[in-house]
Amino acid sequence: MKVERSVIMLNKKVAFIPCKTYQQNEVNQAVQQLLAELGGLAQYIKPGQKVLLKVNLLMKKPPEAAVTTHPALVEALVNQIQALGAKTIIADSPGGPFTKAWLKGIYQETGMVKVAKRTGAELNWNFEQQEFSYPEGRILKHITLAKIVKEADVVISLAKLKTHGFTIYTGAVKNLFGTIPGLLKADYHLRLDDVRDFSDMLVDIAQFVKPTLSIMDAVIAMEGPGPSAGEPKSVGLLAASENPHGLDLACCYIIGLNPEQVPTLQKAIARGLIPKNIRELDIRGIADEEFKPIPFKVPATSRSRHLPIPLPAKLDDFFYKLLRPKPIFIHKKCINCGLCARNCPPQCIEMIASKPQADLTRCIRCFCCQELCPEQAVEIKRSKLSRLIFR
Ligand code: SF4
Ligand code: SF4
Numbered sequence: 001m002k003v004e005r006s007v008i009m010l011n012k013k014v015a016f017i018p019c020k021t022y023q024q025n026e027v028n029q030a031v032q033q034l035l036a037e038l039g040g041l042a043q044y045i046k047p048g049q050k051v052l053l054k055v056n057l058l059m060k061k062p063p064e065a066a067v068t069t070h071p072a073l074v075e076a077l078v079n080q081i082q083a084l085g086a087k088t089i090i091a092d093s094p095g096g097p098f099t100k101a102w103l104k105g106i107y108q109e110t111g112m113v114k115v116a117k118r119t120g121a122e123l124n125w126n127f128e129q130q131e132f133s134y135p136e137g138r139i140l141k142h143i144t145l146a147k148i149v150k151e152a153d154v155v156i157s158l159a160k161l162k163t164h165g166f167t168i169y170t171g172a173v174k175n176l177f178g179t180i181p182g183l184l185k186a187d188y189h190l191r192l193d194d195v196r197d198f199s200d201m202l203v204d205i206a207q208f209v210k211p212t213l214s215i216m217d218a219v220i221a222m223e224g225p226g227p228s229a230g231e232p233k234s235v236g237l238l239a240a241s242e243n244p245h246g247l248d249l250a251c252c253y254i255i256g257l258n259p260e261q262v263p264t265l266q267k268a269i270a271r272g273l274i275p276k277n278i279r280e281l282d283i284r285g286i287a288d289e290e291f292k293p294i295p296f297k298v299p300a301t302s303r304s305r306h307l308p309i310p311l312p313a314k315l316d317d318f319f320y321k322l323l324r325p326k327p328i329f330i331h332k333k334c335i336n337c338g339l340c341a342r343n344c345p346p347q348c349i350e351m352i353a354s355k356p357q358a359d360l361t362r363c364i365r366c367f368c369c370q371e372l373c374p375e376q377a378v379e380i381k382r383s384k385l386s387r388l389i390f391r
Contacts, residue, residue: 010243010272010273011241011242011243011246012243012246012274012275012280012281012282013037013038013241013242013243013246013281013282013284014239014240014241014243014246014247014249014250014281014282014283014284015034015035015037015038015239015240015241015283015284015285016034016237016238016239016250016283016284016285016286016291017030017033017034017037017237017238017239017285017286018030018236018237018286018290019219019236019237019238020219020234020236021219022063022070022072022073022219022220023072024072024075024076027070027072027073027075027076027219027238028076028079030076030238031073031076031077031080031215031238032080033285034215034238034239034240034285035080035240037240037284037285038213038240038241038242038284041080041081041084042084044154044212044213045081045084045086045154046084046085046086046153047084047085047086048085048086048087049086049087049153049154050086050087050089050151050152050153050154051081051086051087051088051089051152051153051154051155051156052088052089052091052124052148052149052152052154052155052156053074053077053078053088053089053090053091053121053156053158054091054092054149054155054156054157054158054175054176054178054179054209054211055068055069055074055090055091055092055112055158056068056069056092056094056158056159056160056170056175056178057069057092057094057103057106057107057110057112057178058094058095058227058228058371059094059095059096059106059228059372059374060105060106060109060110060374061109061110061228061374062109062110062111063110063111064220064232065232066160066162066220066221066222066230066232066233067160067162067222067227067228068110068160069110069158069159069160069217070111070160070217070219070220071110071111071112071114071115073158073215073217073219073238074090074111074112074115074121074158075115075118075119077156077158077215078090078115078119078121079119082119082120082121086153086154087122088119088121088122089121089122089123089124089148089152090107090112090115090116090121090122090123090124091123091124091146091148091149092124092178093146093178093179093180093181093182093185094106094178095185095343095368095371095372096182096183096339096342096343096372097182097183098127098129098146098181098182098183099127099182100125100127102182103123103124103125107123124146124148126146126147126148127146127181128146128147128148129144129145129146129147129181129184130144130145130147130150131143131144132144132145132150132208134204134208136207137204137207137208138200138203138204138271139192139197139200139201139204140201140204140205140208143180143204143205143208144180144181144184145179145180145181145208145209146179146180146181149179149209154212154213155209155210155211155212156211156212156213156214156215157172157175157176157211157213157214157215157244158175158215158217159171159172159174159175159214159215159216159217159247160175160216160217160221160222160227161216161217161218161221161222161235161251161254161255162221162222162223162226162227162230163222163223163224163225163226163227163230163255163296163297163298163299164226164227164299165225165226165227165299165300165301165367165370165371165380166195166198166301166365166366166367166371167195167198167199167202167262167263167264168257168261168262168263168298168299168301169248169251169252169255169257169261169262169264169265170226170227171216171244171247171248171251171252172206172211172214172216172241172244172245172247172248172251173202173203173205173206173244173245173248173264173268174202174264175214176202176205176206176209176211176244177202177205179205179209180205183343186343186344186345186368187345188201189345189364189366189368190345190346190364193364193365193366195263196263196266196267198263198366199263199264199266199267200267202264202267203245203264203267203268203271203273206244206245207273211244212242213240213241213242214240214241214242214243214244214247215238215239215240216237216238216239216240216247216251217238218235218236218237218238218239218251218254219234219235219236219237219238220232220233220234220235221233221234221235221255221296223255223296223297223298224296224297224298224299225299225300225370225379225380226299227371228370228371228372228373228376229370229373229376229378229379230297230299231297233294233296235254235255235294237254237286239251239254243273243274245264245265245268245273245274246274246281248262248264248265248268249265249268249274249275249278249281250278250281250283252265253278253293254291254292254293254294255293255294255295255296256293256294256295256296257296257298259276261298299380300325300380300381300382301324301325301365301367301380322385323382323383323385323386323389323390324365324386325365325380325381325382325383325386326360326363326365326380326381326383327358327363327365327367327369327370327378327379327380327381328378328379328380328381329355329356329357329358329369329377329378330377330378330379331355331377333375333376333377334355334356334375334377335374335375335377336351336354336355337374337375338351338356339372339373339374340356340368340369340372340373340378341356343368343369343372344358344368344369345364345366345368346362346363346364348360348362348363349369356369367380
């Protein structure tokens with residue numbers, strides 16, 4: 001019988017431990033201290049259990065690009081879990097199809113194959129999916145997940161701290177969008193093109209998956225036009241919490257984002273899953289003087305939201321659509337791979353003479369094209385009017 005996961009969503013404990021590099025010894029030690037701050041890993045895992053490590057493997061990029069969860073963190077976790085007599089499976093359904101052919105190269109490039117070889121951890125090759133009824137969901141009344149997620153006894157979200165063109169920030173909660181198999185994610189983008197609804201859906205997913213623990217790779221994070229085209233930035237921290245929303249609130253504070261800027265935090269606050277104020281969290285493992293924001297460059301989209309004045313819904317919608325930024329394709333950087341066109345939720349990108357052209361009247365501004373472009377050939381631009389209004 002499956003053990004009921006013991007997540008306490010109102011848990012306010014968030015632990016931080018300095019970790020300046022990805023040298024394996026330093027990461028091992030930092031992970032041990034981090035988990036000790038929360039009471040130790042043994043309280044969550046029993047011998048013989050199957051523990052799924054939901055890593056962020058967004059795309060085929062090497063660890064130093066800071067796009068994906070670093071393999072040194074994954075290896076440290078695997079070793080500690082296996083020392084408790086449990087099995088580990090490393091899994092993600094990143095952008096693109098959820099197939100063996102797609103995942104093989106990603107596991108290789110992101111360093112997961114090496115982790116599996118060194119530790120004996122399994123890489124997930126199960127591409128089945130399963131639909132569940134979810135009457136408590138605010139946005140989703142049914143949810144389709146990679147089957148492996150619900151088969152695991154324990155799920156640990158191993159997220160990467162980054163800014164994000166669509167949701168402004170990606171961390172513990174957004175990482176769980178990768179439990180939705182492959183191209184189904186595009187359907188969710190299509191159905192929920194307003195970032196506020198999309199973010200409420202992300203909160204639904206987090207509540208349904210119920211990770212037992214969430215851990216943030218913030219040793220080297222990403223700022224600017226993340227989650228793939230930004231710049232690596234050293235933060236020198238690992239963080240963890242039983243509450244993925246609390247972990248995100250604390251990590252957003254560290255990178256200088258307030259909850260009003262981050263729609264997933266707004267939705268979690270509205271549902272009572274976290275306090276409004278960072279001061280109400282129980283921050284551990286780090287001295288007060290070290291728990292300070294390191295301001296990050298934010299994506300252009302963060303200053304192009306709804307007008308800061310109350311307007312009737314239709315007018316608000318009109319201005320929102322008028323002022324929102326758009327994707328621009330830089331053809332001289334483009335290698336004609338067609339990934340953007342194949343993964344555009346409304347299929348509004350056409351490859352014309354081998355180069356992408358988007359029909360912006362149908363574009364829902366999900367910025368999946370930017371997220372998945374391996375060459376950083378998609379930029380998100382704000383209009384002059386938007387720059388004038390939202391400075
Ligand atoms: S813009 Fe990027 S994703 Fe699209 S075809 Fe060019 S290289 Fe590929
Ligand atoms: S063109 Fe880009 S931003 Fe627009 S809908 Fe397609 S993937 Fe999303």
